[in-house]
Amino acid sequence: MLIAPSILPQAFYREDTKSVAQALLGKVLCHRKSDGRLLMGRIVETEAYLGVDDPACHTFKDKKSAKNRSMYLDGGHAYIYVIYGMHYCLNLVTRTPAHPEAVLLRAIEPIGDAALPAKRPAAKANLESNGPGKLCRYLGLTKEQDGVPVWNESSGLWVLDAPPVPTAEVAARPRIGVDYAGEAAAWPLRYYVIGNRYVSKQ
DNA sequence: AGTGAGATGGCCT
DNA sequence: GGCCATCTCACTA
Numbered sequence: 065m066l067i068a069p070s071i072l073p074q075a076f077y078r079e080d081t082k083s084v085a086q087a088l089l090g091k092v093l094c095h096r097k098s099d100g101r102l103l104m105g106r107i108v109e110t111e112a113y114l115g116v117d118d119p120a121c122h123t124f125k126d127k128k129s130a131k132n133r134s135m136y137l138d139g140g141h142a143y144i145y146v147i148y149g150m151h152y153c154l155n156l157v158t159r160t161p162a163h164p165e166a167v168l169l170r171a172i173e174p175i176g177d178a179a180l181p182a183k184r185p186a187a188k189a190n191l192e193s194n195g196p197g198k199l200c201r202y203l204g205l206t207k208e209q210d211g212v213p214v215w216n217e218s219s220g221l222w223v224l225d226a227p228p229v230p231t232a233e234v235a236a237r238p239r240i241g242v243d244y245a246g247e248a249a250a251w252p253l254r255y256y257v258i259g260n261r262y263v264s265k266q
Numbered sequence: 267a268g269t270g271a272g273a274t275g276g277c278c279t
Numbered sequence: 280g281g282c283c284a285t286c287t288c289a290c291t292a
Contacts, residue, residue: 197285
């Protein structure tokens with residue numbers, strides 16, 4: 065008999081951002097699309113963005129804008145923005161509005177319906193969610209989900225609890241694509257499951 | 267294996 | 280007018 069998996073509560077996301085980024089590894093991201101299909105994936109790669117004191121973060125120096133509006137919501141909301149004009153990136157907001165921080169979800173391992181065989185060459189068939197832009201495309205996430213709460217199913221986007229990944233299987237490395245951020249570019253705020261094939265870069 | 271460029275749009279100064 | 284928390288394909292070797 066299976067135990068019903070529980071949805072991570074809002075309190076989970078109000079904790080320290082680095083801790084949340086690591087704790088999210090192994091959890092199961094779920095999206096109920098408007099057509100009813102449920103897409104799921106096990107989170108295997110994340111990055112922490114540490115708010116007003118982090119030059120790589122969109123809320124560096126407490127700069128508010130139309131784009132980063134959702135980062136000033138309470139912990140447990142989604143923050144989705146457009147990058148390079150054609151890709152979406154999904155973040156989960158952490159802490160509280162006084163500390164606008166977030167965790168970028170960079171890669172998931174498809175499970176359930178999402179693991180259906182893809183109409184792609186074999187080499188690429190199972191690599192459709194190994195990167196922040198590809199993850200959103202795969203789950204069907206767009207600006208429509210920007211700002212929605214993720215601690216219950218009503219928003220269509222939520223995260224199921226799952227056993228934590230042992231710390232010995234987690235690597236911490238510099239974040240990707242933030243070379244402009246000075247010394248912050250070297251901060252080891254990217255976390256991933258060592259050896260998992262869906263991690264965007266080893 | 268590694269480098270480079272193009273696609274493409276919203277928001278920034 | 281320029282900049283991206285990206286991805287893909289086309290090159291070189």
